Structure formats: C-alpha cells, structure tokens
Amino acid sequence: MDQSFKIEEVEMDGVPVVSASGEIDVATAPPLRDRLQALTTSGKSTVVVDLLGVTFLDSTALGVLVGALKRCREAEGDLPLVIREPRILKVFEITGLTGVFPIYESVREAVGSVK
Amino acid sequence: MDQSFKIEEVEMDGVPVVSASGEIDVATAPPLRDRLQALTTSGKSTVVVDLLGVTFLDSTALGVLVGALKRCREAEGDLPLVIREPRILKVFEITGLTGVFPIYESVREAVGSVK
C-alpha cells in the first residue's frame, strides 16, 4: 500500500467515522473500499467519511464513495462526507456529486445529521 | 435522389440481377436497400448485385449489402456480388467482407454460381 495514504476508524455517538488522509487514487482506493464494505456488511447502514486529511482524490476515489453510498442507501442508511478543502470539493462539483452526497464541513456536524 | 446513382434490374436464367452504377453513399443507398428488400420480400432468396458500374462506395453501401446478404441467407439464398475494379474491392478487403460475400468478376459467372 502506498505510504501516502492512511485510514483510521472511530465511533462517535454510535456512528462509525472513517477518516482517510493522504492521496486516494487507483493504487490506494482498495483498502478504503474494503473498509467501507466491511462496515456495511457488519450492519452499519450509515458511515461518516471524513476526507479532511485528504490532499488528493480522483475519479477512482469518487467511484469507491459512490459504491459505498449505494450500499448504505440500500440498507436505508447514508454516507455523509466531511470536506472543507475547495480543491477536493471541486472534483465532486464537476462530476455532479455535490447533489448526490450529503456534505458537511466538520465531523461533528456530519455525525449530528445522523438521526 | 442523387443524379450520380442508378439502379437497373434484369433477370438472367431466372436469377434477379440488380445493377448499380455511380456513387453509393448515405444519400444514394436507400433506394438500393429498398430494391433489395423488395426482392427478398417477393420471395427471391438469391439476388446477384452487379457493382461493375459503381465508381464510389463507402461504409454505408457495405451496410446495405450486409443487411441484404443476411436476409438472403435467412431465406437459404445468397447475395453474390460482381466487382472488378480493385478500388471497389479494396473497401471490401479492409473491412473483412471479401470473406463474407461470394465475389465474381462477371455477371455471367455470378449467375452461373446459383444452383
């Protein structure tokens, strides 16, 4: 796995929060996909994905997040994202995904949005 | 219809022979398609298509001939072509169609091939 990418997982108010940091691309995305898939499989229908530490993200990363979102929604949950960096947000904007994901500026807000 | 294109139809030894002359392209191909389709519909399973007078032919023309060939073969007939001009033959060669159509150098040979 690429040294430039890291995943951490905590639980806040009973909601799993996956924090990714570094660069997400075709080389580093697989562990993120596996982690999110494992959470849905283990019965977590809503997962907050914290992208505050992400310095780069491409179409492969978007694909992994869209896949996870689909699985969460099928389980009647959701996949709120935490993004602040305009550069990262822009990639979601040009691909029309700001209208698809709930996006928050802090982990606290994202966790708070989960009823 | 384009002035540069003409279709004639005769019968030789009971085999219909459609002779096209001039340029066959997307503008002029429809009457050729209609004529060939009408012959199959009226029960002629084999039609000789004489392209000796054709000065230009493109991928649209190939599509019309492939469509007619399919209909003839479904009716257990065939669609022998008559081509002599290397320039015209070349278009069939580069699209792999010399292995698909029976191709003859004269109308007589093409008609003779029909049992």
Added chain:
Amino acid sequence: MKTTAAPARERSARPHKTAGRLPRRRIRLAGDATSLREARLLVGETLVNCPSDFRDAAVLLTGELVTNAVVHGGGWFLLQVDASPGRLRVEVTDAIALQPRLLALSGDREHGRGMAIVDALATRWGAEHIGSRKVVWFEICLER
C-alpha cells in the same frame, strides 16, 4: 437534416500542378447533409495530380467523416483540407460532444465500418474536443 442553405466555400489558394506531389492548399466547406458529395469532389480535385490510390483513400475517408458528422454529429459540418507536399490532413468539425468510436469489424452488423475504414487507411487519425465542438481528423502521407 437537410437545409436549403447553400454551402459556403472558401479557397485560400489555387493548387500547384506538380505531378505526384501534394499541392499546398487549404479548403473550407461549411455544409449540411446535401454537401457530402461536394466534400468528396473538393478533396478529389485537390489531389488531382496525386497517385490514384492515395487520392481514392483520401476521398473515401473524407466521405466517412462527413457522413458521420451528418448522421451522428447533428447534420452540420465544417470541412478543412490542408494539403502540403507529401501529406494531406482533413478535419471535419461538428457540434456534438459525443465521440466517434472505432467498432470491431463484423460480417454481420449493418453499420459501424466507417471508422474502421479510417483506421485502416489513415496514417494517423484522432478526435479533439474543444468545448462542445468536436473535430475528427485524419492524415495520410504519400510515402507509406
């Protein structure tokens, strides 16, 4: 798909008569479905002193690109022909963002042979996207 507007023609130079050599010439034709034959004639005329297999290929490939612009590209096209010694470049611009696709050859399918013909006979070819316009082009070199 047909419009009654006459195609606009501009020619910026007359061809040089040097047998077997490509004349340096640039032609533009803004056309619609009715201009397909005119497009082929323009290219054939430009290459009148070139070897006939070269000229035939250029005319055939021009027709394929123009047909696609008319059938898939919205009916309107701009043809640009740049002939220089030894090389011909033909560009066909249309207003549809979709790209030409090189389909696999089949003895069965009724369509999908145009770009395969371009790929087989062109020295190089490509497609270029500039905003919502698109240019599909090919080049053939005299010495192959």
Added chain:
Amino acid sequence: MKTTAAPARERSARPHKTAGRLPRRRIRLAGDATSLREARLLVGETLVNCPSDFRDAAVLLTGELVTNAVVHGGGWFLLQVDASPGRLRVEVTDAIALQPRLLALSGDREHGRGMAIVDALATRWGAEHIGSRKVVWFEICLER
C-alpha cells in the same frame, strides 16, 4: 500489471523560475502501474510556480489519463509534458487501440468519471491513433 523495471526519466530542460508563468519544459516518463504517483509529482513540480488551481487541475487530469493507460491501456504508458508560457500539454501514450470514451455523468455508476473530469477542466483534449499506439492528451491554458 506491475513490472519491476524502474521507470525511465528524461528531462531535456530545467524549469525557469518565473512566478505565475509556465516554464518551457519537456518531460518524458515511461512507466507502469507503480508510476502513477510519480507522474502526478512530475507535473506538479513542473508547475510549482503557477497558480494553484491551474496546477491542481493539471495534476488531476494527468492522473486520470495515466490511470486509464494503466487500467484500460495495458499497464504501460509514456507520459510527455510540454509546458510553454501560458499553456500546458500532457500526452499519455499506451499500446491499446481502443479509445477513451466520454461517458455521461451519473450519480449511480461507480466508474466512468475520469474522462468527464478531463472534459470539464481541459481547454481541449483528444485522442490520436497511430498504428496500434494511441495518444490521449489534454491542454490547459493559463488564461481561461
């Protein structure tokens, strides 16, 4: 898809340090799946004195083309970066005849956003076929 061979690097010029201006520079990187990050770094480094949104776009788009060369293009690629004042051109060559396709955006599909990102951010982009090789390229201009 990975090979143990180290990517070959050639640099024909050092970048000029003129803030906000693109340095004239040509870089080639022959790489494989493991060189994706290196390709992005090379482009980012080339544009170190450029406005960050321009640099970010160039790095992102380079990554998209290289990813495609690695995923769809057979794993091997050649990256060429031509930076000249005001303009960056990035070319990624691979050895597969199939073309990149610009897919329609969807909130549902897990793949198919790479070329849409290129189409959205590039000033122009295209694909070119030369025999069985293929070059996918984009250009971004500083003044947009």
